[in-house]
Amino acid sequence: MGKDFYKTLGISRTANDDEIKKAYRKLALKYHPDKNKSAKAEERFKEVAEAYEVLSDKKKRDIFDQYGEDGLKHGIPGHSDASESGGFAYQFHGDPRATFAQFFGSSDPFSMFFGNDIEEIFMSDDGAPRGLFASMGFHTRAVQDPPIEHELYVTLEDINTGCHKKMQVSRIRQINGQQRKEIKLLNIEIKPGWKAGTKITFTKEGDERPNRIAADVVFIIRDKPHALFRREGSDIHYTARITLKQALCGVSVQVPTLEGATLSYCSNGEVLNPHSIKRFNERGLPFPKNPTHRGALCLSFEISFPKTIAQRLVKPLNDLLPNA
Known part of the structure; x- marks a missing residue:
């Protein structure tokens, strides 16, 4: 099976000239051996050059579309020689650097950046084009600063009912070309049952800088430690301290709740051990989605x-307690 030049450039068979140029530009810079030291970079660099040479030329592309690589390089099937197919037979010249130099106007456009990362300068999908590369058709957008994250500790009581909180943030704003610091209050709605790690995002509320998109401000919900309860998902856990006698002979426990009321539990002679757990269903936290x-x-x-x-109790206990 012959080469698929469309696949090599990562484009569709209906790609227009601009899409072909954009694909070659991206891949040639990515795999240029002067910047990419991986083992397969040089071969990929050559492959994308050949694909571009074919698909950027209408005559070559038409023949390739109809007859594939074999027809392009050895003549149209059914004709005895190249002259019968219009005298055309194509062979790649084998020098991908020549293709690169012709496209970019230089065999080494990297040198003008003094060792900077080429992708950071003009190949990032989010970077602004500069100088020569703006004229080459790099269509990019401004970079957004990384999110600014704050941890927000919330009590289980607030998670139980939901609540609103106001958080004050300071930020830099561009006003009439001048940078000014301002304070803003952000209103945060915490919904019942939200889990630790839930993120609330305020879009573009961070600092403004020239040629940059303001960062998002993100608040991350964290559980504030509780004096009585420990949370696991939507369940809450309460630990009662009892004696060995109560564990063996019976105990009544008043169990607190987040609402302030108490629930009663009586073991009724059931032997309790450190792994015993008694559940009061529907008395934990709300499920976030329901x-x-x-x-x-x-x-x-x-x-x-x-x-x-006491030594005098050892034998009676030994006689009374089961062996298993």
């Missing part, structure tokens, strides 16, 4: 073991 339903309030136990046992 706040009419909630996670669970999970009750676990921290059991206090006695430091010592």
Whole structure:
């Protein structure tokens, strides 16, 4: 199977001249051996040069479209020689640097940038074109500064009900060509059940600089440590401290809630161990995507073991307690 020059340039078979030039420009700069030291760069550099040579020439492209690489290089199938196909047979000259020099007007346009990263200067999709390369048709847009991120710690009570917060940010603004610092209040709506890591983005509220797009300001929700509860997703966990006697013989626990009320739990003689968990469904945090339903309030136990046992109790306990 012959070469597919369209695939080599990463373009469709209906690409126009500007699209062909843009594709060659991008790939030639990417794979130029003076800038790209990877093992396959030189071969790719040669491939894109040949593809451009063919597709940028209407006659070569027409023959390639109809008869493929074989017809382009060896004559149209069914004709005995090149003269019967108009005297045309094409062979790539083999010097991709010559193609590069003809296209860019120099065999080494990199040298004018004194070692700067060529992609940062004129090949970034977001970079502004400069000098010679602006005239070559680089259609790019201004760079946006990286997002400015702030962590916002929120109590479980606020996550439980949802809330609004006002955050003050300072930023630089361009006013009549002058840079001025201003303070702005951003209103943040925190919805019930939002998880830690949720991001709230205020578009282009960062500093303004010439030829740059202002950064987005991003607030990242974090759980504020709670005195009673620990959060796991939409569940909240409460740990009750009980004695070994209560774990074995029974205990009644009053379990607090985020709303301020209490729930009652009684073991009713059930033996509790450090891995026991009792769930109160629908008493946790709202589900973020369905706040009419909630996670669970999970009750676990921290059991206090006695430091010592009186010698007189060892035998009775040994007789009473099961071996397994």
